[in-house]
Amino acid sequence: MxxxxxxxxxxxxxxxxxxxxxxxxxxxxxxxxxxxxxxxxxxxxxxxxxxxxxxxxxxxxxxxxxxxxxxxxxxxxxxxxxxxxxxxxxxxxxxxxxxxxxxxxxxxxxxxxxxxxxxxxxxxxxxxRVTPDRLAAAGAAWQERFAAYKRPLVAVLLGGNNGRYRLDAAVAGALAAQLVAMARRDQVGIVVTPSRRTDPAVTELMRTALAPVGGWVWDFQGENPYFGMLALADMILVTQDSVSMISEAAATNAPVMIAPLPGRSRRQTLFLETMRAEDRVRLFEGRFAPWPVSPLNDTxxxxxxxxxxxxx
Structure with missing residues (x-):
């Protein structure tokens, strides 16, 4: 060509x-x-x-x-x-x-x-860009690095403030408390990746809160673990603000839960209604509660x- x-x-x-x-x-x-x-x-x-x-x-x-x-x-x-x-x-x-x-x-x-x-x-x-081949490669690359964390493994994808939803220290503190309680009650491992929009204060709050239960938060150093987390997670938790991250998570074999945030968006509401009607996402209520799913990817x-x- x-x-x-x-x-x-x-x-x-x-x-x-x-x-x-x-x-x-x-x-x-x-x-x-x-x-x-x-x-x-x-x-x-x-x-x-x-x-x-x-x-x-x-x-x-x-x-x-x-x-x-x-x-x-x-x-x-x-x-x-x-x-x-x-x-x-x-x-x-x-x-x-x-x-x-x-x-x-x-x-x-x-x-x-x-x-x-x-x-x-x-x-x-x-x-x-999430495909079965990319997930398989990322899973193989990150398998050993994530082996130290408990299974089942919960991957947490953090967004941030975007003019429609709010993810500040107060909101993140409440979410972190839920994650800590889930780690103790359901005996799960937790790995977290912030995004470019995540407030550094929120990232540090998560790191501090999850340390006592063995949680890991990416520090933007070295190779990006995002695809590895998608590939290896037994459940994926995504904050409500990001259509892209929710869609990427839904392309995996893992059930996807949505962490609600203060705010409102008609477009986001319509999107989540579609995803919930497919039973591809559910609302996070503080527990590891997987259900059978299949990848959903319209790309x-x-x-x-x-x-x-x-x-x-």
Whole structure:
């Protein structure tokens, strides 16, 4: 495949957006070049939908030659993709672009986006890069390192404040107390990974609280344990704020419990209603309470739909 035909993956410099676009391309078996959108001043302070000439704003991010397909994720990417389509390029948008769906060849949107149309493919989960092969490799790589912790093993994925939900020291303290009580009562091991959004004070609080029961909290040093935790956990606990982390956890063989947070989001509520209707997630009530589950992952179905529609 020549460089002129290798698809572009276009998004802002945000890990969550990149993971969705990378996951779609990889599930479709497509190589890709990453194009990170870095608009210069003053456009970086102005919503992309108001840019009069989007391609000139991000020209330094894209380069040439133009590819045979462009995949984008997020609102800024949506505006750029719509402009590229005017040059007869096929474009696939992930997430609601907040502009006319008619400006795209295909939109892949989660049910909580409440978007429908003849060129819209609706998923239950966010797209991501969790696959059986990646989990198997990560499980083998981390098996020995996690062998010291009690089994059953509970993996805890921490998000953070995001404008809709709150995960501060007070909320984290209550969650930590539940985890400590569960470790003692149910005799489980606990491993925790914070995310980029987790307040360092929350991370340190968790580390201090879990130390007496042998819990482990990643300190961002060395190799990222995230996929290893997903692969080896007997139960996964995810804070309510992150659709991406919940979707990734649901792609494993482990039951997924949701740690509720103060706040409110219509989109998040709709997403969790879908996941609970599938019995793929349940509300965490302080106990290790697994139930039979199967992996739930709509990334491969989305990739197959993209290949079918665009004859890839």
């Amino acid at each position: 020549s460089s002129a035909t290798i698809p572009w993956v276009v998004s802002e410099e945000l890990a969550g957006l990149n993971a969705q676009a990378f996951g779609l391309a990889e599930a479709a078996g497509l190589p890709y070049d990453v194009k990170v959108l870095r608009p210069a001043a003053p456009w970086k302070w102005i919503a992309a939908k108001f840019w009069p000439n989007p391609l000139s704003v991000v020209a330094g991010s894209l380069g040439s030659p133009l590819p045979g397909l462009v995949i984008g994720c997020g609102g800024m990417a949506g505006v750029v993709l719509a402009a590229l389509r005017r040059r007869a390029l096929p474009v696939v948008q992930i997430q609601n672009p907040r502009i006319s769906p008619k400006r795209f060849d295909l939109i892949i949107a989660n049910r909580h986006d409440e978007l429908t149309g003849p060129n819209v493919f609706v998923t239950r989960t966010a797209l991501h 491969f179905a989305a990739a197959e739909e993209m290949r079918r529609r665009l004859s890839l």
